[in-house]
Amino acid sequence: MIFSLRAFAPAFAACACLQISSALAQGFPIAGKPVRIVVPFPPGGTSDIHARHVASKLGPALGASVIVENKPGASTILGTMAVVKAEPDGHTLLYTLTLTVAANPHLFSKLPYNPVRDLTPITYACNGTTVLAVSTSLPVNNVRELVEHARKNPGKLNFGSWSLGGSGHLNGELLKELAGIDIVHVPYKGSADLVQALASGHVQMAFDGLVTARTLEKAGKVKIVAIADEKRALTAPELPTMTEAGVPGAYVSGGFHFLGPANLPRTIVARLNEELVKVLRTQDINEMYRSTGMEIVASTPDEQIGILRTQSERLGSIIRKLGIKLD
Numbered sequence: 001m002i003f004s005l006r007a008f009a010p011a012f013a014a015c016a017c018l019q020i021s022s023a024l025a026q027g028f029p030i031a032g033k034p035v036r037i038v039v040p041f042p043p044g045g046t047s048d049i050h051a052r053h054v055a056s057k058l059g060p061a062l063g064a065s066v067i068v069e070n071k072p073g074a075s076t077i078l079g080t081m082a083v084v085k086a087e088p089d090g091h092t093l094l095y096t097l098t099l100t101v102a103a104n105p106h107l108f109s110k111l112p113y114n115p116v117r118d119l120t121p122i123t124y125a126c127n128g129t130t131v132l133a134v135s136t137s138l139p140v141n142n143v144r145e146l147v148e149h150a151r152k153n154p155g156k157l158n159f160g161s162w163s164l165g166g167s168g169h170l171n172g173e174l175l176k177e178l179a180g181i182d183i184v185h186v187p188y189k190g191s192a193d194l195v196q197a198l199a200s201g202h203v204q205m206a207f208d209g210l211v212t213a214r215t216l217e218k219a220g221k222v223k224i225v226a227i228a229d230e231k232r233a234l235t236a237p238e239l240p241t242m243t244e245a246g247v248p249g250a251y252v253s254g255g256f257h258f259l260g261p262a263n264l265p266r267t268i269v270a271r272l273n274e275e276l277v278k279v280l281r282t283q284d285i286n287e288m289y290r291s292t293g294m295e296i297v298a299s300t301p302d303e304q305i306g307i308l309r310t311q312s313e314r315l316g317s318i319i320r321k322l323g324i325k326l327d
Helices: 010-018 022-026 046-062 079-082 097-106 141-150 167-179 190-198 211-218 267-280 283-291 303-320
Strands: 035-039 066-070 094-099 119-127 130-135 157-161 183-187 205-209 222-227 255-261
Touching: 010 283, 035 046, 035 079, 035 205, 046 094, 046 211, 046 267, 046 283, 079 094, 079 255, 094 097, 094 119, 097 167, 119 157, 119 267, 119 303, 130 167, 130 190, 141 222, 157 167, 157 190, 167 183, 167 205, 167 303, 183 303, 190 205, 190 211, 205 211, 211 222, 255 267, 267 283
Parallel strands: 035 066, 035 094, 157 183, 157 205
Antiparallel strands: 094 255, 119 255, 130 205, 130 222
């Protein structure tokens, strides 16, 4: 699929502004109908934790039941399609990573959805912190030592990721490319599965969320050696960036988005944005996000469009550089 960045902002804005009918917009939420937050990852991971905490507060704010549905698989495509095919009445939302809307269009030539045409921005919830965790079984204490060890053992080290094409995968491929090392990629179906693989020693390293990496660090399973971003994180200021650690440019960052199906009425988008922003900015939700290594953004839909454009441009450039295709 050819993804037009020039069309990104106006097309997304058009989707957000379309209305099915004023009656539908005024009737939100529909009495007795739950609001579903679809998470395209298995239970237990960071996205699932976020969504369930948000749902607990969004429900009372909307005056409706809000439930979380986990629909993992196919690099978030299965869960995304459940939202794409849903009625545009505000009762089906997607909570997903940057991967879904800014990376998949570059990774798949036959993607069954077009994020510009088929999804409506609601809010960019947060920026994410991805860190490089290495197994304590490896005789290394920092990125430079890891690179040196990998060069001495080509093809013998594995790195895991929570999804094909996700930031963990792309960060690992960038590290391989820029450091000139040969390490083998092993994809999993979510952060929870990846954590188990790291803990059991099936993989020796991974780029994953801060909270999951810290859980393993406390258990003595890994060492966190760097953050995959252009600047140090407020939630982990002691961690060097990949540039500081010796591999300049080896980072892919992103975050979590709330989106709805196409043709979501303007008034429903406005209501959902208003309530989600309020929830995200409450003290306990803010603290929960920070505990998982995230920094709240809680954007407007228009701000989200700009963020998505920037993320897509960078990820597209990296994916083309690495020559990655998933179909």
